[in-house]
Amino acid sequence: MDIQKFKLTQYSHGAGCGCKISPAILDRILHSNITTAADPRLLVGNDTRDDAAVLDLGNGTALISTTDFFMPIVDDPYDFGRIASANAISDVYAMGGKPILAIAILGWPIDKLPPEVAQRVLEGSRAICAEAGITLAGGHSIDCPEPVFGLAVNGLVNTNQVKKNSTATAGCRLYLTKALGVGILSTAQKRGLLLREDAAIALQSMTTLNRLGEQLGKLDYVKAMTDVTGFGLLGHLAEMCEGSGLSAEIEYDKVPVIASLPHYLEQKCFPGGTTRNWNSYGQKVGSLSDTQRYVLADPQTSGGLLVAVAADGVGEFEALLRESGFPEDRARPFGVLKPRSGQSLISVV
Numbered sequence: 086m087d088i089q090k091f092k093l094t095q096y097s098h099g100a101g102c103g104c105k106i107s108p109a110i111l112d113r114i115l116h117s118n119i120t121t122a123a124d125p126r127l128l129v130g131n132d133t134r135d136d137a138a139v140l141d142l143g144n145g146t147a148l149i150s151t152t153d154f155f156m157p158i159v160d161d162p163y164d165f166g167r168i169a170s171a172n173a174i175s176d177v178y179a180m181g182g183k184p185i186l187a188i189a190i191l192g193w194p195i196d197k198l199p200p201e202v203a204q205r206v207l208e209g210s211r212a213i214c215a216e217a218g219i220t221l222a223g224g225h226s227i228d229c230p231e232p233v234f235g236l237a238v239n240g241l242v243n244t245n246q247v248k249k250n251s252t253a254t255a256g257c258r259l260y261l262t263k264a265l266g267v268g269i270l271s272t273a274q275k276r277g278l279l280l281r282e283d284a285a286i287a288l289q290s291m292t293t294l295n296r297l298g299e300q301l302g303k304l305d306y307v308k309a310m311t312d313v314t315g316f317g318l319l320g321h322l323a324e325m326c327e328g329s330g331l332s333a334e335i336e337y338d339k340v341p342v343i344a345s346l347p348h349y350l351e352q353k354c355f356p357g358g359t360t361r362n363w364n365s366y367g368q369k370v371g372s373l374s375d376t377q378r379y380v381l382a383d384p385q386t387s388g389g390l391l392v393a394v395a396a397d398g399v400g401e402f403e404a405l406l407r408e409s410g411f412p413e414d415r416a417r418p419f420g421v422l423k424p425r426s427g428q429s430l431i432s433v434v
Contacts, residue, residue: 093157093165093202094275097231128244129180133251133328136176136311139242147244151176153314154190154235158271158386159288162202166209168291169234172314172387174217177240178295179312179390181248181302184217184240189224192233206234217294246302250321251328253309253393258418259333260402262297262411263290263389265318265380266343273354283345290343291387297409298390306398313388317362319381319431321391323369326422326430329393335420335433337377341389341412350379358384369430377433389415393422 128147129139137151153173157165170187177184189210193203207221214221214236221236270287273279279287301307309329313321318340326333362382373381394402399418406416 092160094160097156134324135250136179139247141244147242149177149180149182149240152237154233156231156233162205163209166206167213168387170210170213170236171292171294173236173238175295175312177238178298179310181246182240182242183299184219184238186239187214187219187221187236190235191226192229194230195228248302248310250309250311250325253325253329253422255424256396257308257393257422258399259420260392260418261341261389262415264341264343266346267386268356268383269346269349269354272356273349295390306395308395309393311391313385313391315384317382317384319370320362320366323366323430330425331422332425333420333422333431337433339419341414342380355379371429371432373433
């Protein structure tokens with residue numbers, strides 16, 4: 086069977102983390118008038134919109150639990166499995182933890198796509214899980230109108246090393262470990278406009294594990310951390326600011342971006358998720374140009390870590406990034422967190 090003839094992105098209406106429900110609608114879904122008893126063991130729940138739940142195991146160690154799944158962002162099933170798995174495992178790294186186990190979540194249109202294609206998705210997932218040092222130990226599957234895949238992942242972290250998105254402090258410098266723009270490139274792919282070299286750049290970005298997060302969990306000067314996915318940089322930074330009671334100033338020219346983005350923006354290759362994102366939180370952001378909005382609100386799939394670093398740790402942190410092989414544009418801050426002031430939560434200069 087020629088599996089390559091089945092182009093996965095043609096079987097779904099969305100792509101990758103661009104499938105995420107917008108922040109505004111998610112607020113309505115999560116709102117509840119029902120009062121539930123607080124669990125004293127729960128160190129992180131959904132009140133701060135963190136990347137994963139964290140439960141104190143009572144022995145100085147905490148359990149990290151998360152799940153993430155979406156529809157195809159690439160046509161190749163093996164690569165789809167790799168991307169979806171790297172994206173899900175990233176939530177554990179974003180909490181400063183070490184992944185230990187994964188189980189699969191598979192929805193498959195069995196009347197449209199043969200099981201051999203789903204098999205390749207799982208093979209891609211196993212490859213990334215092996216790279217992360219964990220086992221894909223099982224899962225659950227359903228017959229579904231569109232292909233869906235992801236993981237539920239567990240991890241471990243010392244209770245005093247949990248990294249949240251709500252614990253940043255004024256004066257922290259902001260860093261991003263992957264360049265923005267994979268949402269724009271994936272839209273270009275669906276329109277048949279993506280250049281081969283840019284397809285390789287996007288794939289490498291989305292299948293690269295954020296394993297640095299486990300190391301950053303041990304560093305006191307890393308005050309807050311999250312990964313940048315479907316809400317775009319602005320959305321996840323807004324969550325950090327709101328949770329920490331701060332505001333942010335971004336220097337746009339220092340934000341890491343994929344170099345070829347202007348070529349695709351000229352062809353209007355931005356995903357619908359960008360508009361949904363902006364409509365949800367644009368009122369929290371100062372004045373932007375169209376280009377800045379398309380880039381900063383671009384939904385990322387398996388995006389990089391957004392890290393808030395105390396000023397006295399900047400030198401050591403930047404040296405760590407360089408030693409770990411990160412490009413120079415990741416080893417410099419693109420913004421700073423400040424005390425809350427004015428109407429805008431985020432300003433861009």
